[in-house]
Amino acid sequence: MTTPVRVAIAGASGRMGRMLIEAALKDEEVVLAAAFDRAGSPFIGRDAGEFAGVASGVAITDDVHAAVAAADCVIDFTRPEGTLAHLAIARELGKAMVIGTTGFEAAGKAAIADAAQAIPVVFAPNMAVGVNAVFRLLEVAARILDEGYDVEVIEAHHRFKVDAPSGTALRMGEVVARELGRDLETCAIYGREGVTGERKAETIGFSTIRGGDVVGDHTVLFAGIGERIEITHKSGSRMPYALGSMRAARFLRGRSNGLFDMQDVLGLR
The missing domain is CATH 3.30.360.10 (Dihydrodipicolinate Reductase; domain 2)
Structure with a gap:
């Protein structure tokens, strides 16, 4: 049996974060290991599955380092500055990352490519x-x-x-x-x-x-x-992005480094 991928969801209380959590909870090959949000969010301490009407047993935290450490892969659809900060932690801890955040300047894209020399990253403008x-x-x-x-x-x-x-x-x-x-x-x-x-x-x-x-x-x-x-x-909904992100997280399982996109994940190269 394949070992499930432990994922940490960034921006857990946001529209996309909630959808990612729901998708993770429904995916048999994925385990929701952590969910984190910005410091000061009113959702800190609440169950991450609450938005989906499910008790996940995972509390939303603002301790990004601990959340990333608990996972195999971080899934991030936040903002460029936040994503790059999370990427630095993932690189430090040797964790994979799925990045669906858009709006990066050239320097941000270069930072992602540089990090991918050390950890595996799927970076795509659309995961659907x-x-x-x-x-x-x-x-x-x-x-x-x-x-x-x-x-x-x-x-x-x-x-x-x-x-x-x-x-x-x-x-x-x-x-x-x-x-x-x-x-x-x-x-x-x-x-x-x-x-x-x-x-x-x-x-x-x-x-x-x-x-x-x-x-x-x-x-x-x-x-x-x-x-x-x-x-x-x-x-019609954000769920296709979330489902694609779970496929991306599974794709990174066992990889040591490299920069990939959804064309790689889907075998379309």
């Missing part, structure tokens, strides 16, 4: 299996629609999301740009206003919508003359 299937579909579409089609990425999220465009939208743009032989840093257009002139064929446009409780909608539009091809993924 369906979204990662879309990444592969976009590779195929971009190779076929490489001439005469304008590319636009449209994404929508809830009013509480703090970064834009979303990490998933950016990854979609990166996938398409790579297949088209373009550099996203130089060809991306983030929103338009005023007299912008005609659209340049080599650009990839991004449009962002924020409102209500939209979990996450992403569409990549290939607009040609006389036809449009749209590849869309819509999330």
Whole structure:
């Protein structure tokens, strides 16, 4: 019998943290070893399974070091500054890490890559299996629609999301740009206003919508003359992200180091 992976969930009282805890409690190959939150949170000391209506026997703590020490793998969907602090502790203790946090600057991404030389890390902008299937579909579409089609990425999220465009939208743009032989840093257009002139064929446009409780909608539009091809993924809940994260944690079991993403986890390389 396979030994279950002991996981520690960061941001335990947040929307995604709660979903991760619920997924961990339902996964037979995962054990919820710890759940932690920021100091001063009103949820410190309460049972981590309370949000899911289950008594987990794991109390939410603000002792990050102890929480990470209790686990094999840390799962983190918090904010870049918090994630990097947790990553430093995971590296110190030799623990694996699954990072779903978005909004990292180049220095943060470099820090993750550096840590992955010492510990195994899955770092992906979106852990949902369906979204990662879309990444592969976009590779195929971009190779076929490489001439005469304008590319636009449209994404929508809830009013509480703090970064834009979303990490998933950016990854979609990166996938398409790579297949088209373009550099996203130089060809991306983030929103338009005023007299912008005609659209340049080599650009990839991004449009962002924020409102209500939209979990996450992403569409990549290939607009040609006389036809449009749209590849869309819509999330009805955060559970697909949580379930994918459990797969990522299981994937890291037994690995000593390395930087991976969900394409590796799903065997899509």
